[in-house]
Amino acid sequence: MLDNPYTHKEARDDLRKALAAVLEETIPPLSDEMNLFREFRLDSMSMLETLMELEDMLGFNVDPEELDIKDFETVAGYSGFLVAIKAAV
Structure with missing residues (x-):
């Protein structure tokens, strides 16, 4: 641990x-309830680019085929996903 x-x-x-x-x-400070697709006009490609940026920053890799879009809709969901990934590394 x-x-x-x-x-x-x-x-x-x-x-x-x-x-x-x-x-x-x-980017302004983020709040947990923000919907990333609406707030920042993200689409699936920009969301994937954001994930790739985070992979480089934080040193992890995920298979895009195994992702659930619901994990990335809100700041809380995305942050929870990152915390879980980092705990598993």
Whole structure:
């Protein structure tokens, strides 16, 4: 087990950085209830690019075929996904 587990807040901050890199714009602070598709006009391609950015930042790899889009609709869902992935690494 990790001495300092990856937190939901860290995941939310990393998601914000990845969104900024992919969308090439300043991203406001994220709240858990934000719908990423509506709030940032994301589509499946930009969502995949965001995931790839996070893979590079955080050092993990996932198979896109195994992903559930519902994990990526909200900030809370995406952050929870990242926390789970980091715990498994």
